[in-house]
Amino acid sequence: MDSKNLTLFNRIKDSDIYFSFIKSPTAIVSTVILIIIFFCSFFVELVTPYNPFDPSSLSLMDAFTPPSWTEDGLAKFILGTDGQGRDMLATILYGSRISLIVGFSAVIFALVLGVSLGLTAGYFGGKYEMIIMRFTDVQLTVPSILMALLVDGIARGIISRELHDEMAIYVLIFAIGISEWPQFARVSRAATLVEKNKDYVSASTIIGVSNLIIMFKHILPNIMRPVLVIGTIGLALAIIAEATLSFLGVGVPPTTPSLGTLIRLGNDFLFSGEWWITFFPAIFLVILAFSINLLGDWMRDTLNPKLN
Amino acid sequence: MKPKNLLKILLAFLFVFASSQSFAKTIKWSMQGDSLTLDPHAQNEGPTTQVSRQIYEALVTRGLDMSIGPQLATKWKAVDPNTWYFYLREDVKFSNGQKMTSEDVVFSILRAKQPTSDFKEYISTISGVKAIDDYTVQIKTSKPNPILLNQLSNIFIMSKQWSNENFAVVPQNWDAGQETFSATNAMGTGPFKITLREPNTKTVFKKNGKWWGDVEHNITEIQLLPIKNAATRVAALLSGEIDIVTDAPVQDLARITASAGHKVESTPQMRTIFLGMDQAADKLRSGNTGDNPFKKKEVRQALYQAIDIEAIKKKVMRGLSEPAGIITFPGVTGYTKALDKRLPYDVDAAKKLLADAGYPNGFDVELRCPNDRYVNDEAICTAVVGMLGKIGVNVNLFAQTKSKHFKELKDDQGDFYMLGWGVPTLDSHYVFHYLYESGASWNKVNFSDADVDAAIRVMEGEVDLDKRNAAIAKAWKIVRDNIAYLPLHHQVISWASKTNVNVPIRPNNEPLFRFSSVN
Numbered sequence: 001m002d003s004k005n006l007t008l009f010n011r012i013k014d015s016d017i018y019f020s021f022i023k024s025p026t027a028i029v030s031t032v033i034l035i036i037i038f039f040c041s042f043f044v045e046l047v048t049p050y051n052p053f054d055p056s057s058l059s060l061m062d063a064f065t066p067p068s069w070t071e072d073g074l075a076k077f078i079l080g081t082d083g084q085g086r087d088m089l090a091t092i093l094y095g096s097r098i099s100l101i102v103g104f105s106a107v108i109f110a111l112v113l114g115v116s117l118g119l120t121a122g123y124f125g126g127k128y129e130m131i132i133m134r135f136t137d138v139q140l141t142v143p144s145i146l147m148a149l150l151v152d153g154i155a156r157g158i159i160s161r162e163l164h165d166e167m168a169i170y171v172l173i174f175a176i177g178i179s180e181w182p183q184f185a186r187v188s189r190a191a192t193l194v195e196k197n198k199d200y201v202s203a204s205t206i207i208g209v210s211n212l213i214i215m216f217k218h219i220l221p222n223i224m225r226p227v228l229v230i231g232t233i234g235l236a237l238a239i240i241a242e243a244t245l246s247f248l249g250v251g252v253p254p255t256t257p258s259l260g261t262l263i264r265l266g267n268d269f270l271f272s273g274e275w276w277i278t279f280f281p282a283i284f285l286v287i288l289a290f291s292i293n294l295l296g297d298w299m300r301d302t303l304n305p306k307l308n
Numbered sequence: 309m310k311p312k313n314l315l316k317i318l319l320a321f322l323f324v325f326a327s328s329q330s331f332a333k334t335i336k337w338s339m340q341g342d343s344l345t346l347d348p349h350a351q352n353e354g355p356t357t358q359v360s361r362q363i364y365e366a367l368v369t370r371g372l373d374m375s376i377g378p379q380l381a382t383k384w385k386a387v388d389p390n391t392w393y394f395y396l397r398e399d400v401k402f403s404n405g406q407k408m409t410s411e412d413v414v415f416s417i418l419r420a421k422q423p424t425s426d427f428k429e430y431i432s433t434i435s436g437v438k439a440i441d442d443y444t445v446q447i448k449t450s451k452p453n454p455i456l457l458n459q460l461s462n463i464f465i466m467s468k469q470w471s472n473e474n475f476a477v478v479p480q481n482w483d484a485g486q487e488t489f490s491a492t493n494a495m496g497t498g499p500f501k502i503t504l505r506e507p508n509t510k511t512v513f514k515k516n517g518k519w520w521g522d523v524e525h526n527i528t529e530i531q532l533l534p535i536k537n538a539a540t541r542v543a544a545l546l547s548g549e550i551d552i553v554t555d556a557p558v559q560d561l562a563r564i565t566a567s568a569g570h571k572v573e574s575t576p577q578m579r580t581i582f583l584g585m586d587q588a589a590d591k592l593r594s595g596n597t598g599d600n601p602f603k604k605k606e607v608r609q610a611l612y613q614a615i616d617i618e619a620i621k622k623k624v625m626r627g628l629s630e631p632a633g634i635i636t637f638p639g640v641t642g643y644t645k646a647l648d649k650r651l652p653y654d655v656d657a658a659k660k661l662l663a664d665a666g667y668p669n670g671f672d673v674e675l676r677c678p679n680d681r682y683v684n685d686e687a688i689c690t691a692v693v694g695m696l697g698k699i700g701v702n703v704n705l706f707a708q709t710k711s712k713h714f715k716e717l718k719d720d721q722g723d724f725y726m727l728g729w730g731v732p733t734l735d736s737h738y739v740f741h742y743l744y745e746s747g748a749s750w751n752k753v754n755f756s757d758a759d760v761d762a763a764i765r766v767m768e769g770e771v772d773l774d775k776r777n778a779a780i781a782k783a784w785k786i787v788r789d790n791i792a793y794l795p796l797h798h799q800v801i802s803w804a805s806k807t808n809v810n811v812p813i814r815p816n817n818e819p820l821f822r823f824s825s826v827n
Binding site: 054055056057058059060061063064083084085254255267268269270271272273274 | 537538539542543546557559560562563564616619620622623624687690691693694695697698700703705706
C-alpha cells in the first residue's frame with residue numbers, strides 16, 4: 001500500500017498540473033480559501049455553537065447586535081446578529097452550505113445531462129445531432145435566470161404548498177441544472193467531433209466494440225478536460241444563480257436561508273444603518289464565487305492550452 | 309410704450325407665470341400594498357377604503373379631526389328613535405356630469421346591504437330606506453341605533469344609472485374571486501376621479517373638476533404606486549421618485565428624518581394587531597395531534613404568555629407600538645386602560661399551562677401571515693415563531709401577500725393567523741359585530757358566546773348610554789377572560805414625505821388629499 005501511495009503521490013508531483021499549480025499564486029490562494037470555506041460550511045457544527053435553523057434557540061432581544069469590534073458589539077456574536085437574533089457567522093456558514101449543495105448538485109446534474117447528450121450527438125451525428133444542437137441553440141437564447149424562474153414557476157404550480165418548502169431545494173437544483181446543460185452539451189460535442197476520427201476510435205470500431213463502450217469508456221476520458229473547466233466556472237455561475245433566485249424570493253425558504261436569501265433579508269435594513277446583515281453574506285458570496293472563478297481560470301489555462 | 313400697455317404685458321407675464329406654477333401638481337403616493345378592489349362595497353379593508361375615499365363620498369364623513377360632519381347630506385334629524393331623515397346637497401354631480409339625487413343614495417345603501425357586500429355588517433340595523441323627494445332620504449332602523457352616523461360615514465354613494473349601465477348593481481363577490489367593471493373602474497362624487505388603474509402597479513387620480521366642494525387642495529393628479537419591498541420604497545422616497553409614503557418602515561425613520569428634503573410624522577394608529585386561533589375545528593388542518601389544542605383555554609393562554617411583546621416592541625417595531633390587551637384602542641367607546649392590560653410574559657407559566665392542558669411536548673401548527681399589510685407583519689410573525697418554539701409549539705410560518713391571505717382566511721383555511729383591526733366607527737360595537745359575534749364574517753376563530761351575542765344586541769339598540777356602556781364592558785370582560793384572540797399591539801403609523809408635500813396625517817391612516825398641498 002505504502003509504495004502504491006508513494007507512486008501516486010510521485011505521479012501527481014511529477015505532473016504538469018502540479019507544476020503549474022505551485023507556480024501559480026492565484027491558484028494556491030483560491031484553493032486555500034475554498035478549502036477553508038468548504039470545511040467551515042460542511043463541518044459548521046464544529047465551528048460554531050449556534051444553530052440558526054432552530055427558532056426556539058434564538059432570542060429576539062439579541063437582534064440587531066452589531067459586529068463585535070464596534071462599540072455596541074458583543075464578543076459572542078463576532079459578525080453581529082440579524083433581525084431575528086441569529087448569529088451572522090453561523091447563519092452565513094449554514095447558508096453557504098445550502099448554496100454549495102445547490103451549486104454542486106446543479107452542476108453535476110447539468111454535467112451528466114449535457115455531456116451524455118453532447119457526446120452521443122457528436123458521436124452519432126446526423127439528424128439526432130442536429131435536433132440536440134438546435135435545441136441547445138434555442139435554449140442558449142433564453143437567459144438562464146429566466147429559464148430557472150420558469151421552472152420554479154411551473155414547479156410551484158404543480159407541487160402543493162405544504163410540500164413546496166421541502167421540495168424547494170430540489171426544484172432549485174433542477175431549475176439551475178436545466179438552465180446550464182447546453183454549455184456542457186456544446187463543449188462535449190465539439191471535443192467528441194475531434195476525438196471520434198482518431199485512430200483509437202477507428203481501431204475499437206474495427207474490432208467490434210459496442211458504441212456505448214467506445215463513447216463512455218474511450219472517448220469520455222479524453223474530453224473530460226474542457227468539460228471540467230466548464231464545470232468549475234459553471235459552479236460559480238450556479239452559486240450566483242442560486243443567490244439571484246433566492247434574492248428574488250423564489251429560492252429556498254427564509255427559515256433555512258441560503259446566501260441569497262440572507263442578502264435579501266438584510267436588504268431591508270440597508271438604510272437603517274444595520275449594514276452587517278446584508279454586507280457579510282454578500283462579501284462571503286463574492287469571495288466564494290471569485291475563488292471558484294480564479295481556480296476555473298487557472299484550470300482552463302492548464303488543462304486546455306489550445307485556448308491560450 | 310403707454311403705461312396701460314405695459315400693465316397689460318405685465319399682467320400677461322404674471323398670468324403665464326402663475327398658470328405654469330399651478331400647472332402640474334402631482335403627488336406620487338406609495339405604500340406596501342394596493343387597494344384590493346375599486347368596488348366601494350366589496351372589501352372592508354384599510355388601503356381599499358383609503359383609495360375609495362378619494363373618489364367616493366358618503367352621507368356624512370369624518371374630517372381631519374376625526375369628528376363626524378356633513379358631506380353629501382347637509383343636515384339630518386331623527387323624527388322618532390327608528391326613523392331618520394337626511395337632507396341632501398342639491399349641487400352634487402358625479403364626475404360624469406350626472407346629478408346626484410336621493411335615488412342614488414337609496415340604491416347605494418341597498419347595494420351595501422347585498423350578500424356580496426363586505427359592508428353589510430355596518431348597516432345591519434337599517435331596515436328600510438326610501439326617497440321622499442329628490443333630495444330627502446328616509447332611513448328606518450329596526451331598533452334605535454346610537455351609532456348610525458358613524459356607520460354611514462363608511463357607506464359610499466354610487467350612481468344608480470352608472471351601476472345599471474355597467475352591470476355593477478350588486479357588489480363584486482371578492483371572496484369568490486369575481487371580476488367586475490366596478491372592481492377596476494370607479495365613478496363617484498368625490499374630489500378626484502380615477503383615470504388609470506393597473507392593480508398593484510399604478511393608479512392615477514385626476515382632479516374632479518365637477519366636484520361640489522370648496523377646493524382647498526392644489527393637486528391636479530395623484531399617482532398611487534405600491535412598492536412592496538421596504539428598502540425599495542424608502543429608496544424611491546429618498547431619490548425623489550415618490551412624494552409620500554404612508555407606511556414608512558420603522559427601521560428607516562431616522563434615515564429619512566436625517567435627509568434634508570424629507571420629513572416624518574408619526575401618530576398612534578387606530579388599529580390593533582392580533583393573532584387568531586380557530587377554536588371550533590375538531591382537528592387542526594396543519595396540526596399533528598389529531599385534535600384541536602386551541603379548543604382549550606389553557607393552550608391559548610400559554611401561547612399568549614409565551615409572547616414577549618416588549619421584545620417585539622423594542623426590536624421589531626423599534627419602540628413604535630403600544631402592547632395591547634384588547635382589540636381596541638384609546639378613543640373608542642368602551643376602551644379602558646384596565647382592559648388593555650396584558651397577561652404577564654412568563655415562559656415557565658406558559659409551559660406549565662401547556663402541560664396541564666395535555667400537550668407537554670407542544671404541537672405543530674401553521675401560522676398564516678400577510679407580508680404586505682401591517683407594519684413589519686412578517687417580522688412580527690417570525691419573532692412569534694421563535695417565542696412559541698421556546699414552549700415547544702412548533703410553528704411553521706406561511707407568509708403571503710394580503711389579497712391571498714385575506715381570501716384564504718375568509719375561505720376558512722386558517723388555524724392560526726395574524727390580522728389587524730381598525731375601528732372606523734370609533735365604537736366597540738364594530739369590533740364585536742365583526743370579530744366576536746357568532747358566525748360573523750371576520751370571526752374566523754369561530755368564537756361563540758351567548759352572553760356576548762346578547763350584549764351586541766344591546767349595543768345596537770340601547771340609547772341609554774349607561775346601560776349600553778355596561779353591556780360593552782361586560783362583553784369585553786368575557787372575550788378577554790376567554791382569550792378569544794391573542795392581542796399583540798396597537799400600531800403606530802409613520803408617514804414620510806418630501807418637506808414640500810403636506811398631507812395631514814390621520815390616526816386611521818387615511819389620507820385626505822382634498823386637504824393636501826404641494827408647494
